Amino acid sequence: MKIEPQHVVSLTYNLYVDQDGTENLVEKTTEEQPLTFLYGAGQMLPKFEENLSTLSTGDNFDFKLTAEDAYGIYDEEAVANLPKEMFSGTDLPQIGDVLPLQDNNGNRFRGQVVSVAEDAIIVDLNHPMAGQELHFTGNILNVRPATPEELSHGHAHGPDGHHAH
Template sequence: MKIENQTVVGLTYELKVSKVEDEIESVPFSVEVRDEEDPFYFIFRQSGLPEKFEEYLTGKQEGDSFEFVLKVEEAYGEADDELLINLPKSQFTKERGFEDSMLQEGEFLPLMDENGYPMQAKVLKDFGDTLLLDFNHPLVGFDLHFEGKVLEVREATPEEMDHGHVHGEHGEDH
């Protein structure tokens, strides 16, 4: 079966990132590896991943290898200064599940948006009573280098399509 709309896709890959500054591109460095012990599964065209990522996988089938680069503009774009937000530190209490160690500069806070979906923010600066948080995607400003293999392609079940995520061994059980 080929990767197309309404299929569940299982991948292994290594993701490397690079950045261009002053017209000089950094050497790509590894930031994530999804191997056969921990493959990545998603519903094609419902993944929330960059459109170009899925475009490069279209038509591939189980056993196919892939290698491609998403340029910044095809991936998560450039950082948006409007997503840098100062919030009162009092919102991040132990009663709400936050430990002091989580509030350190450079840490990522696990949060929920107004609809209950998980999101994260990076702590940029601790100003004492407030924290400067960055709600940009962690991969903004980077070119993304993917190299991997298609492990599985199957038809998504009607229930998976309704829920918008993979069920079973490599997805959610509920």
Template sequence: MEISDDTVVTLSYKLYSAAGELIEETSQPITYLHGDHHGIFPKIEDALTEKRAGDSCSVALEPEDAFGEYDAELVRVEAQDRFPADVKVGMQFEDTSGENDEEVRVFTVTDIAEGRVVVDGNHPLAGQRLRFDCTVLDVRAATPDELEHGHVHGPGAHH
């Protein structure tokens, strides 16, 4: 079966920096609903259309195709007393105070000094050019429930 809109795709992948350094590799296959359901970046989805199980592809991603440009306005310096006493670099906190109540932004603590905590709301890969190499492991028709909910149900489902 070919990948097309409203098919469920299972794949393995490796994500590389522009310099060719491995950033991430699937330990378990991921599964998503193909066809503008926001399960995977659109440029990757386009490259996978009409592929079959066993096919591979490599997709070059500019920042706007993946995690967006780095936004300096998402770096904030806050008073340390606004955080738990055990706050450490690398901890993450959710902020739901954006324009859309459903939008949650994750901020990562990047520095702590002199009673201040620096948090960054950018994705760690924001502003980076990437390469996504993947192999299609399985393709199947989506169930009516999956289409209604807009995502895959079951093992390996990727939201």
């Protein structure tokens, strides 16, 4: 079956990023635990979906996304100083910790602690893969029409259309 909006796609993929001239595998799914998503619902990177738009069940894929089409260019300005008082009553975050944060509009995002100063925690708000070209290879395992429940919820409920228990 061909991939179309309002269809659920299950696929396996390997994600490679270039590190010092070598492509390193950074993420992988398997046939036992594929990536399953509602196509066209805005859950995936738009260019990721665009690259799958002509494919059908059983097809292989191999494409690259530029940083601009993936998680954006690395922004040197996207660093925040969080006052240490924010963490009173809890353990202070350590360098490398990833903190769940929320802005004034209720948007959730994550920031990685890059340093701990005397009165502040310095957090990098860039996506961990910002500034990187992503190379995806994989296989379309299954394409099926979404169920009415999945369409109303706006996401897939698993490869077979049911929530896992």
